[in-house]
Amino acid sequence: MSIPFATEKQVAVAAVRRACLLTSSVFNKLVKNETLTKGDKSPVTVGDYSAQAVVNTILGRAFPTDPIVGEEDANELRQESGVIMRQRIVELANETLTSELGLGEMVEWGLGPGQERTPEELMDAIDRGNHAGGAVGRMWTLDPIDGTKGFLRGEQYAVCLALIVDAQVQLGVMGCPNLPVDASNPDGPKGCIFVAVRGQGAQQMAVSGANPTPLTIPTISGDSLNFLESVEAAHSSHSFNSRVSSVLNITRAPTRMDSQAKYCCLARGDGGAYLRMPTGVGYREKIWDHASGAILIEEAGGIVTDSRGSSLDFGLGRTLGENFGVVAAGKAAHAKVLAAVMQAKAEEEEEKTKARV
Ligand SMILES: Nc1ncnc2c1ncn2[C@@H]1O[C@H](COP(=O)(O)OS(=O)(=O)O)[C@@H](OP(=O)(O)O)[C@H]1O
Ligand SMILES: [Mg+2]
């Protein structure tokens, strides 16, 4: 009997690995006119676009009928003003797609020497990410660089790819080129890939795909718990998290880290809980910011909910809809953290009411 999602896992690992090689190599060569500011004021670089072109090209060859919900689109690149960036993206994507085959890769996925794509094919590949999402059928979701701000600072970021079937995440692959392989040796080798398949567990492996090691979230109790949180204060409320820490008598400072690398660290026990509380009303979390991280935590034996205890709903389109914030932790810690979040919320409301009277 064949193992469910075995081919999907192999393709996704290859796609994420190639995208990681691209983003690591582009970082040192990024120049000023290779970053744009999007409508929501967030940055996007030639690295984000070319990583999306690479991953979508590979998925398009391996699974031609699967739709993709990807963060980026090629609108800006198709304009006259986007010509220089487009040329650079085509060069980077082709360099990455045509390099020699690595561990577990197949020439049928359009990889290897001689498999150059035209600029049009690569722009179309980026735009394959325009799918609207939804509750029915198979779809991939891709964040070609999650934590673009971290990427630009030379800190943490992740290439994140997940397969969703009928609103359930079945497979998640995350590549973290700047993450130390072993948290206890922060100056040691960097770069790891995290993989989870529903019912088959979670793993960390080298960027080459070698040395897969199973991951289980260790049980952390009492005040030794600590939080992982966003670097950007605009993305999640640091002050609310510190209130939750007080409720739980946590004295350790939170670990601030960009991107879904937070989920990866939690899965291997580098932190006790990931807390992401909205900073204002109106922002809806994107499915590509959480799908691969959520399955990694679940397969490593943890729980992921929103801040009200509801499960994350990946079947509502490109966003998580009404889900409010994220709470991720090991099985034992999750209930405790969620209760503390509710208490902190109640305290905050009470203070606001008092301040109004
Ligand atoms: N207002 C607001 N609230 C919550 N989240 C937001 C907001 N604006 C952006 N984003 C998304 O945050 C993604 C970055 O993830 P993190 O917050 O974990 O990392 S970081 O602290 O920003 O570096 C980031 O992902 P990338 O764009 O892929 O970097 C965004 O999708
Ligand atoms: Mg972005």
Ligand SMILES: [Mg+2]
């Ligand atoms: Mg993101």
Ligand SMILES: [Mg+2]
């Ligand atoms: Mg991104």
